[in-house]
Amino acid sequence: MASNMDREMILADFQACTGIENIDEAITLLEQNNWDLVAAINGVIPQENGILQSEYGSETIPGPAFNPASHPTPVSTSSSSSSSSAFRPVMPSRQIVERQPRMLDFRVEYRDRNVDVVLEDSCTVGEIKQILENELQIPVSKMLLKGWKTGDVEDSTVLKSLHLPKNNSLYVLTPDLPPPSSSSHAGALQESLNQNFMLIITHREVQREYNLNFSGSSTIQEVKRNVYDLTSIPVRHQLWEGWPTSATDDSMCLAESGLSYPCHRLTVGRRSSPAQIREQSEEQSTDVHMVSDSDGDDFEDATEFGVDDGEVFGMASSALRKSPMMPENAENEGDALLQFTAEFSSRYGDCHPVFFIGSLEAAFQEAFYVKARDRKLLAIYLHHDESVLTNVFCSQMLCAESIVSYLSQNFITWAWDLTKDSNRARFLTMCNRHFGSVVAQTIRTQKTDQFPLFLIIMGKRSSNEVLNVIQGNTTVDELMMRLMAAMEIFTAQQQEDIKDEDEREARENVKREQDEAYRLSLEADRAKREAHEREMAEQFRLEQIRKEQEEEREAIRLSLEQALPPEPKEENAEPVSKLRIRTPSGEFLERRFLASSKLQIVFDFVASKGFPWDEYKLLSTFPRRDVTQLDPNKSLLEVKLFPQRSED
Numbered sequence: 001m002a003s004n005m006d007r008e009m010i011l012a013d014f015q016a017c018t019g020i021e022n023i024d025e026a027i028t029l030l031e032q033n034n035w036d037l038v039a040a041i042n043g044v045i046p047q048e049n050g051i052l053q054s055e056y057g058s059e060t061i062p063g064p065a066f067n068p069a070s071h072p073t074p075v076s077t078s079s080s081s082s083s084s085s086a087f088r089p090v091m092p093s094r095q096i097v098e099r100q101p102r103m104l105d106f107r108v109e110y111r112d113r114n115v116d117v118v119l120e121d122s123c124t125v126g127e128i129k130q131i132l133e134n135e136l137q138i139p140v141s142k143m144l145l146k147g148w149k150t151g152d153v154e155d156s157t158v159l160k161s162l163h164l165p166k167n168n169s170l171y172v173l174t175p176d177l178p179p180p181s182s183s184s185h186a187g188a189l190q191e192s193l194n195q196n197f198m199l200i201i202t203h204r205e206v207q208r209e210y211n212l213n214f215s216g217s218s219t220i221q222e223v224k225r226n227v228y229d230l231t232s233i234p235v236r237h238q239l240w241e242g243w244p245t246s247a248t249d250d251s252m253c254l255a256e257s258g259l260s261y262p263c264h265r266l267t268v269g270r271r272s273s274p275a276q277i278r279e280q281s282e283e284q285s286t287d288v289h290m291v292s293d294s295d296g297d298d299f300e301d302a303t304e305f306g307v308d309d310g311e312v313f314g315m316a317s318s319a320l321r322k323s324p325m326m327p328e329n330a331e332n333e334g335d336a337l338l339q340f341t342a343e344f345s346s347r348y349g350d351c352h353p354v355f356f357i358g359s360l361e362a363a364f365q366e367a368f369y370v371k372a373r374d375r376k377l378l379a380i381y382l383h384h385d386e387s388v389l390t391n392v393f394c395s396q397m398l399c400a401e402s403i404v405s406y407l408s409q410n411f412i413t414w415a416w417d418l419t420k421d422s423n424r425a426r427f428l429t430m431c432n433r434h435f436g437s438v439v440a441q442t443i444r445t446q447k448t449d450q451f452p453l454f455l456i457i458m459g460k461r462s463s464n465e466v467l468n469v470i471q472g473n474t475t476v477d478e479l480m481m482r483l484m485a486a487m488e489i490f491t492a493q494q495q496e497d498i499k500d501e502d503e504r505e506a507r508e509n510v511k512r513e514q515d516e517a518y519r520l521s522l523e524a525d526r527a528k529r530e531a532h533e534r535e536m537a538e539q540f541r542l543e544q545i546r547k548e549q550e551e552e553r554e555a556i557r558l559s560l561e562q563a564l565p566p567e568p569k570e571e572n573a574e575p576v577s578k579l580r581i582r583t584p585s586g587e588f589l590e591r592r593f594l595a596s597s598k599l600q601i602v603f604d605f606v607a608s609k610g611f612p613w614d615e616y617k618l619l620s621t622f623p624r625r626d627v628t629q630l631d632p633n634k635s636l637l638e639v640k641l642f643p644q645r646s647e648d
Contacts (some may be wrong), residue, residue: 010037012163018044021102021166104164108145108173110136119159126155134171192216192255197261199223204269205232216255220247223254225351225401233270234395244264260354270272325383326417330426333359340383340415343395351379352399353413360414360430367412368459372497377458377467379407379483381415381442382427384451389472393452400476403483410487418451439466446471454479456486458493553612561608565601568592577642581606581618595642600632602641 011026014037020026032402033039101120106128108115115135117128129140136143146152147170150162193216201210210230214223220243224235242265244258325343330336334357341355356363360380368376381398384390397403418424432440435457446453454470467486470479568576575595579602582588589609593601603613617626620641630639 005036010035010159013037014040016102017041020044023165029494032498043137063144102160102166104159105166106168106170108132108170108172110138110174121158121160123159125153125157125159126157128170129155136172138172138174138177142174142176144175145170146173147171192261193253194454195255195261197254197259197264199259200263200265201227201244202265204267214254219253220249220257221250222482224250227268229401231268233268237270237271239269240266241268324417324419325385325533326420326423328420329580336423337415340417344415348394348399351401351404351405352394353379353407353411355381356412357415360434363412363414364434364459364464367457368464372494372501375459375494376499377411377456377486378464379411379413380457381413382451382453382455383415383417383419384448385417385419387472388449390452393472393474397474397476397479403476403479405609406483407478411483434464435466443471458485458486458490460493553610556612557608557610560604564605564608565594565597568594575637575642577636579641583609583611584616593636595637596635598632599627599630599636599639599641601633602636603628603632 007030009280010030011023014030015021015023015026018026018041020029029044030037030040032044102121104119104121106117106119108128110132113136115132117131119127119131126140129143129145132138132143132145133140140155147168148162149164153162195216197214197216199212199214201212202208203210210227212223212226221235224238224240227233227238228235240422245257247257269394323343326340337355337357341357344352344355356366358366362376367376383394416423416427418427428440428444431443443453449472450473452472454468456468456470457467458465458467467489468482470482474482568574570576570592572594576592577595577597578589578590578592580588589606591605593605603618606616606618607613613628616628619625620627627639627641636642
């Protein structure tokens with residue numbers, strides 16, 4: 001057997017001669033030939049194009065091909081002499097003899113980078129380092145290339161001498177180089193993201209402090225929205241002091257905004273509206289204030305100046321209306337709702353309910369026609385640009401974070417714009433079809449100033465029920481209470497539906513199990529019946545064979561019986577031998593035969609009695625011998641069965 005070092009050399013030479021790059025495949029072929037290199041190569045390469053000469057004569061094999069004389073250990077003498085002609089090189093196939101250089105693939109890992117290097121096995125380790133120097137910008141003198149299976153190697157080492165597989169993994173160490181600073185910065189940032197910041201926020205107008213805890217991953221926008229919930233100052237009206245100069249973007253997280261850790265002080269106040277600035281500068285009387293140039297952001301400040309709500313909201317609504325919420329005579333409901341959502345976002349910001357994009361029927365499918373556990377309430381928002389309540393309802397109620405969050409968790413929200421008469425008529429038609437004429441008449445009789453409307457719909461088995469109609473003149477708390485009340489009714493109904501659905505599924509499961517058991521029973525019965533039929537058919541077949549064999553044997557017996565010569569008489573001129581034969585059952589057969597008769601006639605006689613000589617042995621008593629082993633063509637006298645014998 002070859003040693004481990006010899007096997008490595010044999011493996012490398014075998015791969016070089018055959019071009020097999022898969023190490024597992026090469027080892028398998030060598031093990032099949034007991035690591036006999038010549039036999040393994042002979043099994044891979046056709047004999048007429050052989051590349052080795054097993055008799056080590058004076059011929060040389062060109063190129064770097066393997067010479068068996070350099071490794072005589074695994075090649076036996078008998079093998080060499082018996083296969084000489086098979087391995088003699090053929091000159092027209094000389095190109096097969098010349099070994100092509102092997103390409104080796106190296107994946108080199110350095111910190112968080114991977115570099116792929118492809119080289120011929122005639123290259124050196126130093127050439128790999130030169131390539132890595134260009135890729136990693138690391139001097140060769142500072143580089144330690146690790147991962148070699150043979151241990152550390154010199155830069156001058158030729159790759160071929162290492163007997164490497166095609167794919168190799170190495171790694172680079174640079175103990176003399178400091179680690180990059182980016183990793184420490186990333187670690188510090190990650191640590192800051194996991195910290196909690198205490199923000200001490202002072203409300204300037206009421207001189208009140210709020211101590212709020214935020215994680216480092218929270219954004220500045222989230223802080224401002226939380227302050228809105230506490231102070232009722234919308235984000236767009238908040239005027240802040242104390243943010244670091246680096247906090248230039250509301251989407252920035254607190255960990256990278258430059259806040260002092262663990263506490264940071266901030267001050268927030270309400271930004272003055274243009275009307276307030278003008279009032280302070282002109283020092284006019286506050287009996288009547290005409291705010292003709294105020295925009296939508298000043299609605300909530302209008303009551304401070306004693307301005308009539310209808311006048312302010314009417315002018316603000318007209319000023320805000322850059323484009324209609326929904327195109328007139330909208331044919332495709334999905335396209336209309338896409339425009340509605342885009343226009344709603346441009347007017348009131350991105351914090352708003354997620355409006356379902358699709359037809360009202362599709363919204364029903366999404367909300368009602370699913371499993372009971374997945375059902376939701378359907379909220380239909382009916383918008384009207386001419387109503388004085390629309391702007392306040394949208395900006396203060398519908399876009400409140402608490403309302404948006406509650407709607408997204410428990411409702412499918414669908415919207416429609418009733419400003420245009422054509423769109424209003426289309427919705428009333430849909431309403432009459434899905435909810436009935438009573439609900440359609442209720443919406444038809446609503447005055448413009450009572451809009452917008454919020455319809456809460458609950459799906460039932462046979463119809464859709466309108467639980468609540470919420471008008472625009474409401475507050476955030478009242479809107480939330482009415483949503484929660486509708487949710488309680490829905491939850492009670494949902495629990496009943498879940499119970500009914502579970503019972504129905506249980507019944508269906510039982511029925512499926514019974515059907516499956518019945519099916520399996522039928523299959524078992526059919527399999528049993530088929531097995532019984534096969535068994536009966538086999539028995540019938542065997543019986544037929546047995547009968548045929550018996551008939552055949554009987555026919556042979558009769559033919560033998562008819563072919564027997566007549567039994568000679570006791571007083572016969574020729575010598576007569578009397579044989580007494582005992583059968584296996586204990587019965588005796590007696591017959592006289594001429595001493596000159598052949599032994600075959602005795603065999604035929606016994607066979608005619610149902611004991612073929614190829615199935616039974618005929619033994620003589622004394623001396624005891626197997627008569628069936630004697631020559632059947634000899635006479636009874638020659639086999640000494642004369643004058644009389646007793647046989648078994």
